[in-house]
Amino acid sequence: MTMNCGLMPVLLVLGCAYTARAETTVLYDNTTTDTGDTVLYSTGPYTALGDQIHLLSPGLAGQAEVQMFNNGNAGTFDAELDFFQVGGPVGSQLGSSTLTGIASVGADVIDMTFDLSTMLNVPQDIIFTVSISNPTPGMDLGVDMFDPPAVGSSDNTFMIAGSGGTYSQLPVSGENVYFQLSGTASVSAPEPSCLALLGTCVPGMWFWRWLTARRRNSP
Numbered sequence: 723m724t725m726n727c728g729l730m731p732v733l734l735v736l737g738c739a740y741t742a743r744a745e746t747t748v749l750y751d752n753t754t755t756d757t758g759d760t761v762l763y764s765t766g767p768y769t770a771l772g773d774q775i776h777l778l779s780p781g782l783a784g785q786a787e788v789q790m791f792n793n794g795n796a797g798t799f800d801a802e803l804d805f806f807q808v809g810g811p812v813g814s815q816l817g818s819s820t821l822t823g824i825a826s827v828g829a830d831v832i833d834m835t836f837d838l839s840t841m842l843n844v845p846q847d848i849i850f851t852v853s854i855s856n857p858t859p860g861m862d863l864g865v866d867m868f869d870p871p872a873v874g875s876s877d878n879t880f881m882i883a884g885s886g887g888t889y890s891q892l893p894v895s896g897e898n899v900y901f902q903l904s905g906t907a908s909v910s911a912p913e914p915s916c917l918a919l920l921g922t923c924v925p926g927m928w929f930w931r932w933l934t935a936r937r938r939n940s941p
Contacts, residue, residue, distance in 0.1 A: 749904060752876065781907040790865055804850065816843075821836060850901060851882055
């Protein structure tokens with residue numbers, strides 16, 4: 723059965739748009755180059771540490787990864803990941819996710835994956851912070867620092883620190899908080915491969931119409 727090529731442009735656009743929107747994309751990634759530094763919560767009056775970041779694209783965020791280091795004894799703790807609009811320096815809260823009973827053997831790297839319960843609508847510039855609670859006595863926790871981001875970007879001269887609901891920019895020297903955010907990027911046009919297919923079909927459609935008309939007019 724031969725498909726009418728006149729339908730192809732519509733089918734291609736719809737199919738490509740659906741595929742692009744369904745594909746999971748890394749919106750921000752600063753997990754490649756370890757600077758060897760950890761900013762510990764115990765070294766200052768901090769209840770939350772994070773960063774201001776520029777994503778590859780605005781979109782829907784579904785999963786985030788954070789890495790911490792425990793410079794103290796073994797134990798467990800809870801962690802909360804919060805997202806904010808960029809403000810002065812922190813704007814309105816966009817959403818949050820919590821992990822409980824995170825285990826550490828002491829003097830170890832702790833990788834945490836936050837699965838957002840619902841896809842979070844995020845702008846291209848956002849702030850995230852990680853706060854800890856209920857740590858076992860003797861733990862000494864902090865966020866690991868990497869640089870530069872492989873996807874997206876961030877100013878590596880400051881990070882975000884919170885204490886008692888008040889936030890400020892904390893100066894750092896050439897590094898950003900370890901963080902990865904993935905989800906669905908906003909899409910405004912079909913992917914290049916789809917556009918190439920569409921460009922092939924349109925001339926074909928016009929040739930088919932010309933050939934059909936010529937056959938009809940032939941004696």
